[in-house]
Amino acid sequence: MFFHNFKYSLKTLFRNKAMIFWTFAFPIILGTFFYLAFSDIENSEKLDIIDVAIIKNEEFESNELYKAVFKELSDKDNKDRLFNIKYIDKDDEKEAKELLDNEKISGYLEFVNGKPKLTFKSNGINETIFKYVTEGIVQSAYMGRNVSETKANLKDISRKNLSYTMIEFYTLIAMTCLYGGLLGAIAINQNLANMTCQGKRIATAPVKKWQVIISSALSCYITQILGVALLFIYTIFALKIDYGNHFFKVVLLSLVGCLAGLSLGIFVATLVKAGENAKTGIIISITMAGCFLSGMMGISMKYIVDKNAPIVNKLNPASMITDGFYALYYYDTFDRYYFDLISLLIFAFILIGISCIGLRRQKYDSI
Amino acid sequence: MIVFKAFLKILNKNKSIIILYTVILVVFGGINMNASDTNTNFVASKPNVMIINNDEKNEITDNFIKYLKDNSKIIKLKNNEDAINDGLFYRDVNFVIYIPKGYGKDFMAGKNPEIEIKTTKDYKASLADMLITRYIQVASTYRDMGNTDTELVKNVNETLAKQGEVTITSKLDTNKLERITFYYNFASYSILACLVYVICLVLSSFKDIKIQKRTIISSTNYKKINRYLLLSNGLFSLILWSLYVILSFILLGNDMFSKQGAIYMLNCFVFTIVATTIAMFIGSIVLNKNAINGIVNVIALGSSFLCGAFVPMQWLPKGVLRVAHILPSYYYISTNEAVKSIETFDKESLKPVCINTLVLLGFALFFVILTNVYSKKKQKIG
Numbered sequence: 142m143f144f145h146n147f148k149y150s151l152k153t154l155f156r157n158k159a160m161i162f163w164t165f166a167f168p169i170i171l172g173t174f175f176y177l178a179f180s181d182i183e184n185s186e187k188l189d190i191i192d193v194a195i196i197k198n199e200e201f202e203s204n205e206l207y208k209a210v211f212k213e214l215s216d217k218d219n220k221d222r223l224f225n226i227k228y229i230d231k232d233d234e235k236e237a238k239e240l241l242d243n244e245k246i247s248g249y250l251e252f253v254n255g256k257p258k259l260t261f262k263s264n265g266i267n268e269t270i271f272k273y274v275t276e277g278i279v280q281s282a283y284m285g286r287n288v289s290e291t292k293a294n295l296k297d298i299s300r301k302n303l304s305y306t307m308i309e310f311y312t313l314i315a316m317t318c319l320y321g322g323l324l325g326a327i328a329i330n331q332n333l334a335n336m337t338c339q340g341k342r343i344a345t346a347p348v349k350k351w352q353v354i355i356s357s358a359l360s361c362y363i364t365q366i367l368g369v370a371l372l373f374i375y376t377i378f379a380l381k382i383d384y385g386n387h388f389f390k391v392v393l394l395s396l397v398g399c400l401a402g403l404s405l406g407i408f409v410a411t412l413v414k415a416g417e418n419a420k421t422g423i424i425i426s427i428t429m430a431g432c433f434l435s436g437m438m439g440i441s442m443k444y445i446v447d448k449n450a451p452i453v454n455k456l457n458p459a460s461m462i463t464d465g466f467y468a469l470y471y472y473d474t475f476d477r478y479y480f481d482l483i484s485l486l487i488f489a490f491i492l493i494g495i496s497c498i499g500l501r502r503q504k505y506d507s508i
Numbered sequence: 509m510i511v512f513k514a515f516l517k518i519l520n521k522n523k524s525i526i527i528l529y530t531v532i533l534v535v536f537g538g539i540n541m542n543a544s545d546t547n548t549n550f551v552a553s554k555p556n557v558m559i560i561n562n563d564e565k566n567e568i569t570d571n572f573i574k575y576l577k578d579n580s581k582i583i584k585l586k587n588n589e590d591a592i593n594d595g596l597f598y599r600d601v602n603f604v605i606y607i608p609k610g611y612g613k614d615f616m617a618g619k620n621p622e623i624e625i626k627t628t629k630d631y632k633a634s635l636a637d638m639l640i641t642r643y644i645q646v647a648s649t650y651r652d653m654g655n656t657d658t659e660l661v662k663n664v665n666e667t668l669a670k671q672g673e674v675t676i677t678s679k680l681d682t683n684k685l686e687r688i689t690f691y692y693n694f695a696s697y698s699i700l701a702c703l704v705y706v707i708c709l710v711l712s713s714f715k716d717i718k719i720q721k722r723t724i725i726s727s728t729n730y731k732k733i734n735r736y737l738l739l740s741n742g743l744f745s746l747i748l749w750s751l752y753v754i755l756s757f758i759l760l761g762n763d764m765f766s767k768q769g770a771i772y773m774l775n776c777f778v779f780t781i782v783a784t785t786i787a788m789f790i791g792s793i794v795l796n797k798n799a800i801n802g803i804v805n806v807i808a809l810g811s812s813f814l815c816g817a818f819v820p821m822q823w824l825p826k827g828v829l830r831v832a833h834i835l836p837s838y839y840y841i842s843t844n845e846a847v848k849s850i851e852t853f854d855k856e857s858l859k860p861v862c863i864n865t866l867v868l869l870g871f872a873l874f875f876v877i878l879t880n881v882y883s884k885k886k887q888k889i890g
Contacts, residue, residue, distance in 0.1 A: 159798045170806055174813035181825040186630040241677060244849075259674045261550065266631050269553040270638070275672045277642060283670050289648040291620055293641045299604075299626035305597055438536070444598035471597055477590075 142348050147356040150328050154364050160323055164368045168317040169375050172310060176380045179306040190225050191267045192246045198231040200252035207257070210278050223270065247271060302383070302471050305440055308463065310382045311470075312437035315462035317372050318398035319428040321365035325406025326420050328357035333410070334505055336417065341508065354500060358403060365399045385469040390478060394469070397485045398462040404492035405458065411496040431459030461485045510728075511736035518710050519744065525705050526748070533698040533752065537691040537759060550674040554581045555632035555639075558592065558604045568612035571661045572643060575668065576605070579639050592626065602628045603636035616651060616660075620644075643668070678851065684763045685848045691760060692772045692844050693817045695752050696837050699780055701808035702748055704787040707741050708800045711791030741784060749780040771847045771861065778868045779840040785875035786836070792879050792886075811837040821845055836871040839864040 155161065201207060215224040227246065229237050237249040241262050248261040248271050257275050261268040281288050330336040332353050334344040343353055373395070376382040384391045409423050434457050436443030443463065446454050454460035465481035472478075557580040563569045576582075583601040585591045595601040604626040614621040623640075627633040646667050650660045714720065714737065723733055753773050757764050764772075786807075794803060811817075815837035816824055824832075832838040843864040850857045 159802070162802045167802065167805065171809065174809055177828045178813040178819045178824060182819065182823050183630075185823050188631040188634040238677075253673075257672050259672055261674065261676055262678045263676065264551045264553070266553045266635065268550070270631075270635060272550070272552065272672060272674055273635070273638060273642075276670065279670045279672055280646065280667045283667055284646070284649060288645050289652060291645055291648040293637075293644040294620045294622045295625050295637070295640070296622050297627060298606075298624050299596060299628075300593060303597060303628060305599065441598055441600075444594065444600060447594065448600075467597075471593065 143352045143356045146348075146353050147360050150331065150357045151360040151364065153331070154324055154328065154360060157327065160327060164317065164320050164324060164365065165371060168313055168320070168368070168372050171316075172313050172372065172376055172380060175306075175309045175313065179309060183304060183306060188223075188270075189267075190222060191271060192225045192227070193271055194227045194229050194237045194240055194246045194249035196231055196234060196237060196249060196251040197228045198252055200255060201250075204252070206282060207278055210274070214274065223274065250275060300471060302385070304383070307383060307470055308436050308440045308443065308467060310376055310380070311463040311466040312432050312435050312459065313376075314369065314372065314395065314466065315398065315435060315459040316428060316432050316437065317369050318365070318395065318462055319402040319405060319424075319431065319459060321361065321368070321399050321402035322404075322406030322409065322424045322428070323421060324361040324364055325358065325403045326410040326417075326424060328361045329354070329407050329410035330417055330420070332357055334503065334508055335414075344503075344505075350500070358407060361406070362399060362403050365403060366396065369395050369399055383470065384466060387469050390469055390475075391466070394462065394465045394478070394482060394485075397482055397489070398458075398465075401458045401462070401485045401489045401492075404489040404496070407496045408492040411499040428459065431457045435460035435463040455484065456488075458485060458488050461488070511733055512740050514714075515710055515737070515740040515744075518713055519706060522706060522709060526702055529698040529702045530751065530755070533691075533695055534755065534759070537694050537755075550676055552579075553632070553635065554579065555602045555636040556581050556583045556600065557636050558583045558585060558595070558601045559607065560587060560604065561607045562609045563607050563611040564609070566612035567657045567661050568615055568647075569607060571664065572607070572647075575643050575665075576639065580636060596626055596628055599628055599630070602630065602632040605636075605640070612657075615647070616657060618651070620648070685768060688756070688760050688763055688769065688772055689844045689848050690820075691756055692776055693820075693841050694812075695756075695776060696779060696815075696817045696840055697808055697812040699748060699752065699776075700783045700786070700811065700837070701804055703745055703780070703783045704790055704807060705800060705804045706744060707784065707787035708791040708794055708804070709797065710741070711737070711788070712795055712797050712800065715792075715795055738788075741788065745780050745784040749777055752776065767853060768847050768850065772844060775840060775843045775847075775861075775865065778865055779836070782836045782840075782868050782872045782875070785872045785879070789875045789879045789882070792883050811835045814838075816841050816845075836868055839867045839871075 195201060195211065211224065211226055213219060214222065215226045216222060227240070229249070234251075237246075237251075237260075240246045241249060241260065244262065247265070247267040248259055250271075251258050251260070257279065259268075259272055259275060261271075331339050332343050332350075333340040373391075377384070405427065406424060409420050409427075413420055413423060415423075432438075434442060434446050434454060443454065443460065446460075447464075454464070461481045461484050465478050465485070468475070468477035468481065557576055559573055559576060559582065561569065561573060580603075583595065585595045585601065592601070592604055596604065606624040608621055608623065611621050611623075627637070643664070647660060647664050650663045650667075655663060714723070714733075724730065753776065756772075763769065790803060790807070794800060811832075813819070814824075814828055814832045815821075815835055816829075816832075817837060821829065821841060829838075843861050846860045846864075850861075
């Protein structure tokens with residue numbers, strides 16, 4: 142009986158096209174969008190070579206210090222190159238203004254009465270750096286001697302793996318795991334006498350209830366894992382997402398994440414006395430709210446919640462999954478990972494436990 | 509009237525969807541609306557720096573810290589490594605500097621003590637790096653000249669206070685327009701999702717084979733039914749557009765009462781027309797009600813992600829933007845981005861806006877024709 146029910150609930154799940162779309166295809170589509178939209182953000186935050194202009198009047202020509210510094214900072218062979226400088230003849234001042242207006246340059250430098258004068262269109266980081274370098278020369282000139290060549294003796298002890306867009310993809314995995322709850326709800330609904338005709342038949346049939354429920358749940362779990370595995374394969378091989386170097390821990394976390402999703406589905410299907418659409422709506426809302434808090438719609442959201450109201454994300458399954466992947470990616474130690482993993486297990490067992498109590502001894506005189 | 513009533517009935521059943529997308533718009537449109545100071549003076553960008561000082565109190569170290577405080581935004585996090593690492597990962601802090609014990613003394617003894625740092629390696633971190641390097645270079649120079657502690661502090665501060673003269677040409681407060689642009693860019697998602705969802709649902713309800721058979725044999729002319737459907741869809745779009753425009757006035761306030769504000773509104777109106785035609789087209793080809801939800805999500809999220817409704821256009825990869833040219837949202841968002849930097853309204857500056865609008869209207873025409881061609885083919889049933 143166990144295997145019989147397992148086989149058929151697996152078959153019914155795969156025939157439910159809408160569910161297959163939401164649990165299999167939708168995460169992959171969303172992941173592709175994330176990838177297309179976010180792949181360049183971090184690169185654009187790196188310091189680029191800044192386009193600027195300098196008006197070449199006599200004062201500039203005669204100022205060896207400025208000429209030397211800007212020459213060095215715009216030298217193509219200098220690995221610390223900062224600027225791409227366009228020198229403009231003093232008669233063509235208009236050209237500089239035009240370049241600035243069309244945002245071809247961040248700003249231009251002009252000597253007026255022996256003093257450097259900078260013109261920018263707006264505030265910004267490139268403008269700040271241009272101003273900063275110019276001031277450096279002013280300050281050196283003020284000191285009246287060569288500035289010490291001493292480089293600051295800085296030792297970088299920051300961690301590698303600082304790519305924060307990864308969080309988007311971790312929340313995506315979390316979403317997929319929890320969307321598995323939709324499958325769980327469908328499978329349980331089929332066995333509930335107050336939900337479907339099939340449920341009524343099962344309720345009167347001489348089979349043990351635990352066999353039916355567990356075999357249905359197992360078929361959901363397997364379907365779910367298949368969906369998550371597909372997403373992993375896609376994100377790792379097509380989108381080149383980095384999950385860190387601990388393959389088995391990643392797999393373990395996903396398996397437990399799926400279990401949490403499944404338990405959520407069973408819990409809602411059992412305890413909420415409402416139609417199928419309402420149950421689906423509740424599961425989707427919980428999942429999306431959880432993903433929102435764990436950073437899917439704005440990565441800093443997770444940080445804000447973690448910092449100001451840590452308890453919220455300690456109870457949020459989507460955040461437990463996301464945080465677990467984050468811990469594997471960013472940290473060397475596993476304390477945080479195991480904390481998340483165990484929290485998820487506790488979450489799943491509490492929900493399953495309550496559902497078991499709810500599912501026991503349901504009897505109807507008439508329905 | 510009966511068609512219109514049916515339309516309203518279906519609309520009423522699905523009001524939660526409209527509320528949902530509107531709430532999303534308000535929440536996300538609102539998140540980005542931190543008030544900003546308006547000024548035409550230059551304001552230097554400041555990196556977020558966290559300082560952990562392990563040195564005892566002395567003039568050299570204190571002055572170094574004071575300099576950092578003046579030139580960067582000091583972030584205070586819990587002084588434990590996990591909090592700092594999290595802060596770096598989420599870019600709450602760009603640069604963490606650990607000043608070692610005995611730094612001031614060692615520095616004055618002619619050494620160049622090692623300072624441990626943590627950095628996010630982005631442009632703000634580079635700026636913090638430059639600040640520190642500059643300070644240490646100037647300070648070492650004075651130290652090598654034989655300055656005492658107090659002399660050094662005085663000289664360093666005097667030197668670093670020398671600033672260049674800066675003028676800003678733009679009189680436009682881009683920050684304010686930035687907020688409006690973000691709101692209207694995001695609105696493209698809500699409008700597209702809402703319209704496609706509702707209109708598809710309405711059309712598919714009328715296309716239900718039993719209902720369609722009944723309407724065909726009824727005494728009402730099919731042209732009349734179609735006209736009413738078109739009218740009610742148009743009316744719904746108009747109401748949705750007005751709702752979002754009114755919301756923008758509430759959320760963004762006075763900034764909307766400007767020439768730029770008018771263009772944002774009109775542009776949004778044109779986009780609403782295009783979105784309606786897209787919705788009518790999709791509604792005419794999709795018959796399965798269960799599929800609508802999926803289609804809405806893919807189309808609305810897809811065009812919003814690819815065209816820069818969520819992530820600003822300048823941060824999108826060039827290849828993505830090239831592909832985005834085939835989507836109407838791209839032209840709508842381009843106009844919004846262009847309006848942001850228009851200072852004087854003349855032929856030259858409005859040219860890209862006009863071109864984008866024409867392309868949008870072209871899209872609308874294209875979808876109308878497509879819908880007609882398709883429904884012509886599907887006219888006969890059973």
